[in-house]
Amino acid sequence: MAQPNDRRYTKTHEWVKTAGTEATVGITQYAQEQLGDVVFVELPAAGKKVDRGGALGNIESVKAVSEVFAPLGGTVSAVNGELEGHPELVNQDPYGAGWLVKLTVAPGAPEGLMDAAAYESFLAEEGAH
Amino acid sequence: MDEAHLKRTPLFECHVEAKARIVPFAGFEMPVQYTGVLDEHRAVRTAVGLFDVSHMGEVDVVGRRALDFVQYVTCNDASKLAVGRAQYSGLMTPRGTFVDDLLVHKISDERYFLVVNAANKDKDYAYLCAQAVGFDGVEVRDRSDDYAQIAVQGPKALPTLQKLTPAALAEIKYYRFVNGEVDGAEAIISRTGYTGEDGFEVYVAPGDAARIWRALLAAGKEFGIMPAGLGARDTLRFEACMALYGNDIDDSTTPFEAGLGWIVKLDKGGFLGREALVRQQGDGIRRKLVGFEMTGRGIARHGYPIWASGKEVGAVTSGTHSPTLGKPLGMGYVPVELAGLGSVFDVEIRDQKVAARVVEMPFYRRAR
DSSP states (O other), X not given: OOOOTTSEEOTTSEEEEEETTEEEEEEOHHHHHHHOSXXXXXXXXXXXXXXXXXXXXXXXXXXXXXXXXXXXXXEEEEEOTHHHHOTTHHHXXXXXXXXXXXXXXXXXXXXXXXXXXXHHHHHHHHTOO | OOGGGOBOOTTHHHHHHTTOEEEEETTEEEEEESSOHHHHHHHHHXXXXXXXXXXXXXXXXXXXXXXXXXXXXXXXXXXXOOTTBEEEEEEEOTTSOEEEXXXXXXXXXXXXXXXXXXXXXXXXXXXXXXXXXXXXXXXXEEOGGGOEEEEEESTTHHHHHHTTOOSOGGGSOTTBEEEEEETTEEEEEEOOOSSSSSEEEEEEOHHHXXXXXXXHHHHTGGGTOEEOOHHHHHHHHHHTTOOOBTTTBOTTOOTTTTTOGGGOXXXXXXXXXXXXXXXXXXXXXXXXXXXXXXXXXXXXXXXXEEEETTEEEEEEEEEEEETTTTEEEEEEEEEGGGOSTTOEEEEEETTEEEEEEEEXXXXXXXXX
């Protein structure tokens, strides 16, 4: 399973892609597979400040609810409104149309997060396929 | 439970081949989903799905006083059963609450075949054995390892199963069963299920199970059959408002509170819990299991508190986003004053109060 090279990953299976001070956040292919069919996505309001590692929202599948954590601290600048009517986008395109929120973050490359290769090794160690 | 001690059903290899996601459940390694809960759910509502329910417990009650014993430990009236009929019932505590819910099948005057929840099987068997001490002429046998159970469920269940059996399936009415052959192997074929659809539950010897499973998948292929896991089993039974032990009923709830008064036959003679149930019928229940829809945004889940007038008044027992109705629904216990259709209360979802309204149960009823 190839992870996109243009972003960074967390051990809690979120991804973040930065461009200047804008950081787009979503969950990984592995995370969406584990969740199963997503039926509801609960996201913060624009303007909300979030801490790195803090709660960013919740994703509900038919089976269970799962918390999403912020890969970086910042201020929510946008949420993916498409998910309100089409939560299944998180399953279908987790790295694209299934993005969750955009954050305004401090400029500079995000530190302490895994690149694609490191995340794949992490998944392998976790026993995921 | 330690994973090393988890049991496997005779169909385990079939699930691995099908790339199911396997989870520990009731002491077994069980498939929770194959392709996805929503697809599997839809297959059962519109075509046919196949479930491995071999983890369920089977207990035989045999002997000259088998009926007396079944009558004593359960709340429904087993004397009404003719040979070849099944009945939904409750295994009762002396307090009139559920040790378990179960199906009672009358095999003969001296043999009743009980099917109980996997998670409760050991508890039920011990309870039945303890109660049987006072009965001469009754033997209780745990037969769980002697049977695999496959549920074939959905509008195309009958034509699928019919390809593999000479038994005239259309003549088996709901909650009746026959001893017959499936794919040449001896089987109990029962027109029962836990999905709200038409269908059959087939009990076979463990050694025949994998062959029959594969034959059923081939037989149902033209109808779009899918193997379905525990995830879809739960969403299907939930929409049909069939109780799940440990969620909607347990040893603190009575059949009257759970809306299952129809399985309580107080006039059948003495049985465990009868006095408590007579008392509750006289006094009236104080809380009741209701179905509700979320009018605010959010999904109620098992254990979430229910609030009304600034007080915590109950709890959600089951809840999810209903795949068929396309909206979040739930079930939970509330005070009877709040149990009427249209009553409103709040469900606490992650520190937020989200509005809900009582609606009719079951949420889903198949067209007949």
